Amino acid sequence: MNSTLKPSSTHPGSVLIQRLTSTPEFLPFTLVVVLTVVFAALTPHFLSRGNLSNLLAFTPELGMIALGMTVLMTSGEFDLSVGSVFGFTPVLMWTLFNEGVASLEVALMIALVVAVGIGFVNGWFVTRLKIPSFLVTLGMMMTIRGVALYTTSGFPQRTWRAESWLMDIVAGSFYIGEFRLYASIFWFIGFALLLGYVMTQSRVGNWIQAAGGNAVSARARGVRVAQTKTWLFMLTAFMAAYAGITSSIRVAAANPNSGTGYELEVIAMVVIGGTALAGGRGTILGTVLGVLMLRMMRNGIVLIGVPGLAYNIFIGVTILTMMALQSYLARRHPSGSG
Amino acid sequence: MADDLVRMAGIYKSYGPVMALDGVDFSVRENEIVGLLGDNGAGKSTLIKILSGTVSATRGDIFMRGKKVEIRNTTDAIALGIETIHQDSALVVQLSIARNLFLGREPLIGPAFLNRMDKRTMNEVAGKLLKEIGIKKDIPATTPVSSLSGGERQAVSIARALHFDSDLIVLDEPTNNLGVEETQGVMRFMRGARDSGHSLIFIAHNIHHVFQVVDRIVVLRRGKVVANDVDPKQTTIEAVEEIITGMPVG
Ligand SMILES: Nc1ncnc2c1ncn2[C@@H]1O[C@H](COP(=O)(O)OP(=O)(O)OP(=O)(O)O)[C@@H](O)[C@H]1O
Numbered sequence: 031m032n033s034t035l036k037p038s039s040t041h042p043g044s045v046l047i048q049r050l051t052s053t054p055e056f057l058p059f060t061l062v063v064v065l066t067v068v069f070a071a072l073t074p075h076f077l078s079r080g081n082l083s084n085l086l087a088f089t090p091e092l093g094m095i096a097l098g099m100t101v102l103m104t105s106g107e108f109d110l111s112v113g114s115v116f117g118f119t120p121v122l123m124w125t126l127f128n129e130g131v132a133s134l135e136v137a138l139m140i141a142l143v144v145a146v147g148i149g150f151v152n153g154w155f156v157t158r159l160k161i162p163s164f165l166v167t168l169g170m171m172m173t174i175r176g177v178a179l180y181t182t183s184g185f186p187q188r189t190w191r192a193e194s195w196l197m198d199i200v201a202g203s204f205y206i207g208e209f210r211l212y213a214s215i216f217w218f219i220g221f222a223l224l225l226g227y228v229m230t231q232s233r234v235g236n237w238i239q240a241a242g243g244n245a246v247s248a249r250a251r252g253v254r255v256a257q258t259k260t261w262l263f264m265l266t267a268f269m270a271a272y273a274g275i276t277s278s279i280r281v282a283a284a285n286p287n288s289g290t291g292y293e294l295e296v297i298a299m300v301v302i303g304g305t306a307l308a309g310g311r312g313t314i315l316g317t318v319l320g321v322l323m324l325r326m327m328r329n330g331i332v333l334i335g336v337p338g339l340a341y342n343i344f345i346g347v348t349i350l351t352m353m354a355l356q357s358y359l360a361r362r363h364p365s366g367s368g
Numbered sequence: 369m370a371d372d373l374v375r376m377a378g379i380y381k382s383y384g385p386v387m388a389l390d391g392v393d394f395s396v397r398e399n400e401i402v403g404l405l406g407d408n409g410a411g412k413s414t415l416i417k418i419l420s421g422t423v424s425a426t427r428g429d430i431f432m433r434g435k436k437v438e439i440r441n442t443t444d445a446i447a448l449g450i451e452t453i454h455q456d457s458a459l460v461v462q463l464s465i466a467r468n469l470f471l472g473r474e475p476l477i478g479p480a481f482l483n484r485m486d487k488r489t490m491n492e493v494a495g496k497l498l499k500e501i502g503i504k505k506d507i508p509a510t511t512p513v514s515s516l517s518g519g520e521r522q523a524v525s526i527a528r529a530l531h532f533d534s535d536l537i538v539l540d541e542p543t544n545n546l547g548v549e550e551t552q553g554v555m556r557f558m559r560g561a562r563d564s565g566h567s568l569i570f571i572a573h574n575i576h577h578v579f580q581v582v583d584r585i586v587v588l589r590r591g592k593v594v595a596n597d598v599d600p601k602q603t604t605i606e607a608v609e610e611i612i613t614g615m616p617v618g
């Protein structure tokens with residue numbers, strides 16, 4: 031039998047239960063189910079068409095950042111500048127467009143390239159200058175937010191003058207019957223499938239986990255740890271930028287303040303999902319569940335009438351509890367990566 | 369010289385004021401197991417770290433099959449066919465046994481752009497290797513290394529070196545922390561590796577283990593080679609202990 035199992039688990043049923051509870055996705059999955067039942071019981075609005083559609087519109091935006099962050103955190107780093115990149119990139123794109131510097135398509139490309147460049151700088155500081163990612167990305171977070179605020183004097187950029195196929199593809203919406211669905215949900219699903227594949231099936235995925243688990247021995251096996259991490263910083267910045275652009279199209283404005291505080295919420299989603307804060311272990315499926323769970327919480331407690339000012343207390347306490355549970359489970363049953 | 373697989377010539381290494389290696393000449397022939405002995409701090413690990421690319425020499429040259437080579441990093445060493453099992457175990461404990469075995473050299477399946485690991489082959493080969501090295505328990509290859517014992521981890525490292533058919537396998541104290549049976553497994557593996565054409569460097573403090581398996585003994589003392597061609601069949605353990613410590617064993 032698997033040597034990770036406790037000797038007491040001789041009964042086949044209890045073996046199965048231990049297997050299940052030892053997967054990192056177990057906790058967020060359970061909570062998504064519990065929350066759905068509880069909120070649905072407390073308020074009929076929760077499962078209403080309008081609310082579900084709303085939930086599915088918000089979720090991909092933070093969700094896409096969380097996907098990138100999952101892979102980065104698995105490699106043992108994290109990025110606090112994602113919220114700033116989320117705010118800055120659409121500002122850059124719409125400014126270029128509104129000033130007539132570039133067509134919308136070109137402006138989008140430029141903005142994404144700039145974002146990837148920001149990720150590269152993060153990666154370079156962390157891997158070449160060997161400065162902890164906490165310090166590097168904190169500095170980057172302030173710098174990028176500052177640039178966004180300064181160049182716009184704090185005012186949002188309008189987006190309503192644009193008419194482009196691009197907007198439909200990135201963040202258009204359409205109706206299935208009376209149900210309004212946003213294109214961003216498909217992007218989110220697509221990115222999740224792609225990154226899930228990379229993490230579990232690909233060779234690069236093995237390197238990412240090794241880099242986060244034990245960088246010294248990974249390097250001794252010939253894994254290019256610094257390069258791998260730099261690519262992941264670029265990926266994370268790209269995801270944050272793409273999410274920011276999506277959001278700006280949906281709300282028809284690029285606000286230089288948007289995305290403030292997202293970095294911590296995203297990291298919370300990732301950790302609740304079962305990715306190790308210290309690196310070496312990560313799960314895309316867990317992150318998807320973690321994203322759903324936190325978004326449902328935010329949405330649900332407003333619906334059941336928790337006062338707006340109190341709801342950060344709820345979220346904060348939930349995050350702390352979940353993280354404690356997750357780390358307890360991880361220590362009890364180390365789970366392998368087939 | 370024609371027979372030398374590897375020759376290290378005039379190797380110096382200083383750590384600040386500490387002279388870890390002081391003009392060492394050391395070679396390994398094709399098809400032999402060399403025992404590298406010496407007291408704590410004699411310079412054994414430093415010498416083989418230079419060979420495996422984790423430490424660079426202050427001065428000196430390395431030749432492989434008579435040709436001068438540069439070993440700047442671990443990738444260079446691996447490419448030259450030098451596989452090292454370091455004293456401080458070198459596994460990623462979060463990863464499964466199979467993923468560790470193939471780390472950096474994962475076999476791919478399907479079109480190249482998919483970058484898809486051939487997990488089936490990895491798990492099969494890993495399972496077979498574990499049996500060969502004599503791990504009795506039926507441990508699946510998908511088990512994370514974090515739930516293996518120290519000896520089992522060591523066995524995984526050794527299995528890796530053997531599997532990749534490296535010309536030179538360097539083992540820095542591989543039998544530390546191993547039980548009797550696991551130690552015998554390692555020895556059997558070393559002999560098997562030599563008989564199938566590999567060369568090995570074996571570092572250990574247990575001279576009995578060394579005597580059981582090596583063809584030739586080299587002794588380092590304070591950064592210098594003090595004996596280069598000791599045949600374990602022609603000498604005694606006591607005599608070698610004297611060379612190591614530099615004084616008669618009472
Ligand atoms: N990174 C380092 N920095 C400074 N000094 C070092 C370093 N590594 C080794 N040394 C010194 O170099 C000398 C040789 O060390 P080395 O590790 O090669 O010895 P060893 O023969 O492998 O000993 P042991 O049997 O204890 O493993 C020692 O004096 C040691 O203190």
Ligand SMILES: [Mg+2]
Nearest residue numbers: 412413414455
């Ligand atoms: Mg040593």
